[in-house]
Amino acid sequence: MTQPVIEYEHITKQFWSQGSEVTALQNVSLTVGENEFTSIVGPSGCGKTTLLRLAAGLEDPTAGQTVFRGVPIDGINTRAGYVTQDSNLYPWMTLRQNVEFPLEIQGVRAGERRDRADEFIRMVGLEGFENHWPYQLSGGMQKRGSIIRTMVYEPSVVLMDEPFGPLDAQTRMVLQHDLLRIWGEKRQTILFITHDLTEAIAMSDKVVVMSARPGTIKAVYDIPISRPRDVFQIHNQAGFTEVYGEIWQTFRSEVVGSGADTAAAGQGGAAAGVA
Amino acid sequence: MATAPATVVRPSRPHVLRSQDRRFVLVLQVVIGIVVLASWELAIAARLAQPLIFSSPLRIAERMVSMLGGEIVYGRTIFDHIGVTFQQIAIGYALGASAAVVLGYLFGRVRLLRRMFEPIILALFSIPKIALAPLFVLVLGIGLWSKVGIVFIEVFFVVFFNTMKGVLEVIEEYVHIARIMGASRWQTSRRVIIPAALPSILIGLKMGVPFAIIGAVLGEYIASNQGLGWFILYSTNSFDASGLWAGILLLVGITWTLGQLVNVAQARMLRWQPPRRGRSVSVA
Numbered sequence: 001m002t003q004p005v006i007e008y009e010h011i012t013k014q015f016w017s018q019g020s021e022v023t024a025l026q027n028v029s030l031t032v033g034e035n036e037f038t039s040i041v042g043p044s045g046c047g048k049t050t051l052l053r054l055a056a057g058l059e060d061p062t063a064g065q066t067v068f069r070g071v072p073i074d075g076i077n078t079r080a081g082y083v084t085q086d087s088n089l090y091p092w093m094t095l096r097q098n099v100e101f102p103l104e105i106q107g108v109r110a111g112e113r114r115d116r117a118d119e120f121i122r123m124v125g126l127e128g129f130e131n132h133w134p135y136q137l138s139g140g141m142q143k144r145g146s147i148i149r150t151m152v153y154e155p156s157v158v159l160m161d162e163p164f165g166p167l168d169a170q171t172r173m174v175l176q177h178d179l180l181r182i183w184g185e186k187r188q189t190i191l192f193i194t195h196d197l198t199e200a201i202a203m204s205d206k207v208v209v210m211s212a213r214p215g216t217i218k219a220v221y222d223i224p225i226s227r228p229r230d231v232f233q234i235h236n237q238a239g240f241t242e243v244y245g246e247i248w249q250t251f252r253s254e255v256v257g258s259g260a261d262t263a264a265a266g267q268g269g270a271a272a273g274v275a
Numbered sequence: 276m277a278t279a280p281a282t283v284v285r286p287s288r289p290h291v292l293r294s295q296d297r298r299f300v301l302v303l304q305v306v307i308g309i310v311v312l313a314s315w316e317l318a319i320a321a322r323l324a325q326p327l328i329f330s331s332p333l334r335i336a337e338r339m340v341s342m343l344g345g346e347i348v349y350g351r352t353i354f355d356h357i358g359v360t361f362q363q364i365a366i367g368y369a370l371g372a373s374a375a376v377v378l379g380y381l382f383g384r385v386r387l388l389r390r391m392f393e394p395i396i397l398a399l400f401s402i403p404k405i406a407l408a409p410l411f412v413l414v415l416g417i418g419l420w421s422k423v424g425i426v427f428i429e430v431f432f433v434v435f436f437n438t439m440k441g442v443l444e445v446i447e448e449y450v451h452i453a454r455i456m457g458a459s460r461w462q463t464s465r466r467v468i469i470p471a472a473l474p475s476i477l478i479g480l481k482m483g484v485p486f487a488i489i490g491a492v493l494g495e496y497i498a499s500n501q502g503l504g505w506f507i508l509y510s511t512n513s514f515d516a517s518g519l520w521a522g523i524l525l526l527v528g529i530t531w532t533l534g535q536l537v538n539v540a541q542a543r544m545l546r547w548q549p550p551r552r553g554r555s556v557s558v559a
Contacts, residue, residue, distance in 0.1 A: 081456075
């Protein structure tokens with residue numbers, strides 16, 4: 001285990017929703033290591049987004065504490081980058097202005113801002129669209145814009161909340177590939193939320209499986225698949241089938257138990273069966 | 276093997292008027308306008324109605340020409356009257372809109388403020404301004420400032436509520452994203468909240484224009500001896516129907532011009548919005 005960057009210590013989080021108390025997280029302890037790509041998977045409502053928000057300082061725990069590089073989080077955590085589920089590019093700024101925004105916040109000179117922003121824009125294949133308004137970009141393009149907007153100021157930790165959720169399957173694979181390429185160069189610590197087990201395994205060094213609500217950590221798996229990974233053909237890479245089968249056994253009871261459709265269960269069984 | 280000849284299907288464009296259609300509509304509008312004006316003129320000429328009460332398009336046009344030529348009307352040229360009214364509108368609008376945007380922003384951001392004062396503001400808003408207007412005259416006199424006060428109050432509420440709504444509706448995640456990137460409160464306000472709220476604010480500002488004009492005219496009806504509103508009232512009382520209509524037309528012209536100014540500002544500032552399908556709807 002590398003240096004701990006985020007430490008969740010006995011986190012319990014309760015919300016009050018429509019008059020009743022909802023326990024999103026129950027006594028969750030987890031350590032996220034430096035330079036590692038960690039995914040959290042779990043059924044809907046298991047509290048994985050809440051864990052991310054705790055690390056970002058957008059929520060406070062009901063009990064326990066979140067420690068970031070040895071310092072307990074108190075208020076908004078500006079030391080981590082945060083990529084939301086929706087792209088949330090600012091509609092009143094062009095793509096370039098959006099990507100330059102964090103650099104502008106931090107007082108970077110205009111010339112340097114533009115160079116750094118353009119580098120990332122090129123990296124994800126969006127050159128030519130610098131002066132477009134967000135509404136003129138497709139969903140996948142906006143998504144890329146949203147990701148490089150966080151990457152451009154090079155936070156050492158990046159929190160990502162189901163960033164590829166709303167996209168179609170092909171676009172998703174392309175963006176997974178882009179993200180891994182960026183990560184390959186910079187090796188930040190990434191904490192990545194997804195409901196898609198295949199995606200989690202394809203991208204990560206570690207996969208954390210959560211239970212249905214109230215959320216707890218069921219298991220943490222090391223992913224022994226070698227890098228670089230081919231997300232387009234991840235099923236064929238050595239080690240994938242075994243680790244998928246293993247994790248799915250843990251995962252399925254949570255998914256099926258929480259009322260997910262039987263197709264998901266069938267899919268899992270079939271994948272485990274394919275050699 | 277022979278295939279049946281394909282029929283050419285013209286793709287239908289239900290939401291976009293073909294340019295022929297647009298020209299047709301315009302021609303129709305012009306024709307209807309001419310017919311209405313002509314009927315009016317003829318009705319008066321045939322003495323079907325009193326010229327003193329109704330006037331007629333030609334008389335009005337004649338009157339308008341002479342007024343714009345500098346004719347003295349009730350002691351001043353029409354331009355003096357317009358100037359007086361315009362001054363009231365401009366000062367009242369500037370003050371009212373500024374106060375409303377600032378307060379609307381604060382109320383949108385600070386929940387405590389909202390909880391404490393919004394009920395009061397809503398209560399004040401529900402008082403008909405017509406009832407409040409004489410109060411302004413009492414307090415501020417019969418000169419410029421009572422009219423400015425009435426315009427202020429007419430503009431304030433509509434801009435305030437639209438601004439507050441715009442600020443309240445800013446997507447919270449926009450703010451979170453900026454704060455997590457390290458933006459200060461000031462940076463967040465300036466670069467995120469205000470631009471995000473701007474469309475609503477501009478709607479409020481546009482709606483404020485006709486309210487401002489109503490306020491100025493109302494003030495002049497109640498207590499004034501000059502101004503376009505006063506001119507309209509005096510014309511009415513003098514059975515000067517032509518003057519009355521000319522005054523109304525000028526008022527409509529001013530309203531339209533000011534509205535267009537806001538439209539231009541709006542278009543400039545909101546280039547980033549996706550275009551609406553078909554013609555855009557502008558609030559009067």
